[in-house]
Amino acid sequence: xxxxxxxxxxxxxxxxxxxxxxxxxxxxxxxxxxxxxxxxxxxxxxxxxxxxxxxxxxxxxxxxxxxxxxxxxxxxxxxxxxxxxxxxxxxxxxxxxxxxxxxxxxxxxxxxxx
Amino acid sequence: xxxxxxxxxxxxxxxxxxxxxxxxxxxxxxxxxxxxxxxxxxxxxxxxxxxxxxxxxxxxxxxxxxxxxxxxxxxxxxxxxxxxxxxxxxxxxxxxxxxxxxxxxxxxxxxxxxxx
Numbered sequence: 001x002x003x004x005x006x007x008x009x010x011x012x013x014x015x016x017x018x019x020x021x022x023x024x025x026x027x028x029x030x031x032x033x034x035x036x037x038x039x040x041x042x043x044x045x046x047x048x049x050x051x052x053x054x055x056x057x058x059x060x061x062x063x064x065x066x067x068x069x070x071x072x073x074x075x076x077x078x079x080x081x082x083x084x085x086x087x088x089x090x091x092x093x094x095x096x097x098x099x100x101x102x103x104x105x106x107x108x109x110x111x112x113x114x
Numbered sequence: 115x116x117x118x119x120x121x122x123x124x125x126x127x128x129x130x131x132x133x134x135x136x137x138x139x140x141x142x143x144x145x146x147x148x149x150x151x152x153x154x155x156x157x158x159x160x161x162x163x164x165x166x167x168x169x170x171x172x173x174x175x176x177x178x179x180x181x182x183x184x185x186x187x188x189x190x191x192x193x194x195x196x197x198x199x200x201x202x203x204x205x206x207x208x209x210x211x212x213x214x215x216x217x218x219x220x221x222x223x224x225x226x227x228x229x230x
Contacts, residue, residue, distance in 0.1 A: 032216040043118075043205050043221025044157070051216075089157060093216060099162075099169045100145070100211070102219060106156035 004092050006105025013112050019077040021108045023090035026071065030092040034102070035064065035075050038087040047088070048075075080112045118222035120206050126228045132194040135225045137206030138187055147219060148181055148191050149205040157205075163189065196229045203227070 005024045013019045023033075034049035050057045050064045050073065057064045061080075066073045077084055090105040119138040127133055139146050147162040161171040166183045174181070178197070183189040193200055203226050207219040 034216055034218070041223075043207070043224055044219075045221065046218040049216045049218075096170055099164055100209075100217070101159075101162070101170065103159070104157040 004090060004103050004105045006090050006108060008108060009106060010109045011111070013077075013080045013110065015080060015082060015112055015114050017080050017112075019075075019080045019084065019110055019112070021075045021088055021090065021110070022072065023074065023105050024070075024072045025092050027092070027094055028071070030094045032093040033064070033066065033073050034091050034093070035062075036089040036091060036104070038089065038107075040086075044087075044089055077110075080110075082112045082114055085110055085112050118206055118208055118220050120204075120222035120225050122225060123223060124226050124228075126230065127196055128230050129197055130195045131229075132192065133196045133200075133227060133229075135191040135193075135204050135206075135227070137189045137191070137222060139189070139206070139208030140210075140220055141187065143208035143210045143220070144186075145209045145211065145217075145219075146183060146189050147205075147207040147209075148189070149207065149221075151203045151205060151224070160191070193227075196227075198229045201227055201229050 035047045036044035037047040038044040048059050061078045063076045087107045087109045089107045091102050093102050121136045148160040150158045160173045161181045163183045181191045203224045205221050205224045207221040209217045209219045
């Protein structure tokens with residue numbers, strides 16, 4: 001119920017291409033779906049987040065697409081750049097005993113090659 | 115604000131030794147999380163606190179792991195005795211409850227633990 005499945009685990013994209021990372025969940029009680037970006041040697045940092053009543057959210061080159069009926073959401077990075085090379089985590093926020101709890105996917109290591 | 119502070123940044127120890135990881139959350143944040151990151155398992159939630167009280171420790175792998183939060187500005191994660199399979203990067207994160215919106219978790223830089 002609390003699991004978030006993420007794929008692929010690694011991705012290589014040419015500079016200028018589109019990077020796509022997919023996630024799926026089971027628990028319909030999740031109420032927020034954030035994406036975190038992690039550069040080597042650093043902690044993850046929030047990139048963008050979406051609510052399940054919104055089908056798409058765009059911030060710059062980063063877009064979350066959300067399909068509530070399929071219980072799937074994805075991150076699209078347009079015009080991918082070498083500086084986007086990082087590990088990306090999808091996540092979902094739920095509640096346990098009245099307290100907030102965020103479950104992370106396993107992560108996708110993105111490499112953008114020039 | 116300095117962000118979430120973790121110490122040490124790197125720890126190398128021998129099997130059987132006690133290891134203590136430290137975390138100072140962002141001032142004013144009421145949630146504190148401890149995560150472990152490995153290649154095989156990704157980012158695993160070990161335990162989290164709300165207002166210094168442990169809420170869910172179901173992710174703590176074994177009794178060898180323990181965590182405390184004696185006050186709002188300090189938390190420790192202790193491993194005793196340590197084993198080679200505990201080698202990982204351990205992150206501390208904090209967040210502040212905000213009604214209705216997503217409250218971002220701010221992560222520290224992590225502690226890379228190597229148990230020989």
